[in-house]
Amino acid sequence: MDSLDRKIIHIDMDAFFASVEQRDNPDLRGKPVAVGYDGERGVVSTASYEARKYGVHSAMSMIVAKRLCPQLIVVRGSHEHYSEVSSQIHAIFKDYTDVIEPLSIDEAFLDVTENKLGIDLAIDIAKEIKQRIKNELNLTASAGISYNKFLAKIASEYRKPDGICTIHPDMALDFIGKLPIESFWGVGPKTARRMHHIGIFNGAQLRECSLKHLSEVFGKAGPVFYNFARGIDDRPVVVERIRKSVGCEQTFLQDISMKSAVLIELYHSVLELCERISKDDFEGKTLTLKIKYGDFQQITRSITGNRILKTKDDILPLAKKLLKLIAYSADHPIRLLGLSVSNPGADDELPTPEWIQLELEFKDWGK
Numbered sequence: 001m002d003s004l005d006r007k008i009i010h011i012d013m014d015a016f017f018a019s020v021e022q023r024d025n026p027d028l029r030g031k032p033v034a035v036g037y038d039g040e041r042g043v044v045s046t047a048s049y050e051a052r053k054y055g056v057h058s059a060m061s062m063i064v065a066k067r068l069c070p071q072l073i074v075v076r077g078s079h080e081h082y083s084e085v086s087s088q089i090h091a092i093f094k095d096y097t098d099v100i101e102p103l104s105i106d107e108a109f110l111d112v113t114e115n116k117l118g119i120d121l122a123i124d125i126a127k128e129i130k131q132r133i134k135n136e137l138n139l140t141a142s143a144g145i146s147y148n149k150f151l152a153k154i155a156s157e158y159r160k161p162d163g164i165c166t167i168h169p170d171m172a173l174d175f176i177g178k179l180p181i182e183s184f185w186g187v188g189p190k191t192a193r194r195m196h197h198i199g200i201f202n203g204a205q206l207r208e209c210s211l212k213h214l215s216e217v218f219g220k221a222g223p224v225f226y227n228f229a230r231g232i233d234d235r236p237v238v239v240e241r242i243r244k245s246v247g248c249e250q251t252f253l254q255d256i257s258m259k260s261a262v263l264i265e266l267y268h269s270v271l272e273l274c275e276r277i278s279k280d281d282f283e284g285k286t287l288t289l290k291i292k293y294g295d296f297q298q299i300t301r302s303i304t305g306n307r308i309l310k311t312k313d314d315i316l317p318l319a320k321k322l323l324k325l326i327a328y329s330a331d332h333p334i335r336l337l338g339l340s341v342s343n344p345g346a347d348d349e350l351p352t353p354e355w356i357q358l359e360l361e362f363k364d365w366g367k
Helices: 016-024 062-068 079-093 122-137 149-158 169-177 189-197 203-207 211-218 221-228 259-280 312-323
Strands: 008-013 033-036 044-047 073-075 100-104 107-111 141-146 164-166 245-256 286-293 298-304 334-342
Touching: 008 079, 008 122, 008 149, 016 033, 016 044, 016 079, 033 062, 044 062, 079 100, 079 107, 079 122, 107 149, 122 141, 122 164, 141 149, 149 164, 149 169, 169 203, 189 211, 211 221, 245 259, 245 286, 259 312, 259 334, 286 312, 298 312, 312 334
Parallel strands: 033 073, 141 164
Antiparallel strands: 008 107, 008 141, 033 044, 100 107, 245 334, 286 298, 286 334
16 A cells, blocks of 8 residues: 555544543633642643643643743642543544554544545544544544644644644645644754754755755654655554553652752652552663753663563662762752663654653652
8 A cells, every 4th residue: 555545643632631620620611720730849731721821831830830820720630530531532433443553641543544434534534533522521632634643643733722634645745844843743842952953943944954964963863854854654553552661750849969868769769660660561671760950951871781670679779870870969959850661772763751750749858
């Protein structure tokens, strides 16, 4: 089959966590809502569209969010409940195709080239799915349709919320050419700054760059960006994605710099990581320590062992070794500490590894 004949749909739920809270609690409807921890170091997980009008967005400090929107309603939320709702959404997907690749709890790719109901047009399937999500679950989703995953994902963002967009093969290059570089899959703030530094601000300018130059600047991601600029993405929709890492992180109520405090928090993180590894039955040999300082500077250090990392006795000695490579002091305290286990050699181009924010009662160690 020609790659241009594929029919890929990307479904992305609109402000998923916040929308579920508004659906379940009528008092929250039409009001600015943020899901997350309402504390000094709290972070917005999801913001309702009413809150986004004030500039509130995910990953924002809750203090900043409340400053932007004084009437903001903060809800702690329940990941277990959101997972249940996500399962209900996937049950709808399965009425049309079994070729489903979840990207996260609130978005997924569907390959409907060959679908269960024999519907010719992918846009008709996307419309049905959106309508069923609204009718059966009282939630809204946005859908993107195209011949590959890259374009389908971009299309789903194009008319949010409750939108639908199709990018046909004959319009793909023009669409990509006008696309801001920040909208490309895999281009975060750091990569965007590097793109700008070499004069790339949109898809057309990216297309003018040679494969050699992009590879020199961006390494393994260079060929990916080269192909994306030309509308090329031959990755299949993978039904069972191989998990590449398991991680956890914690943000402290106050920055810490005492050696004893850092070691205690490292120990707690190792125990939590071991629980997650056991729960997910994950096997990996590479341990990564992530540190974010009080000034938001972030560094990571990794070490690969010769055996699978499963238990506290496997992980704690390596974690302590990594911590010795980290400089911190009262003038340069630690704001966040994270640990993850991954498989060495795993392809980490897209997407980036997932970090899980722990919900713990953090001690106030002082600065």
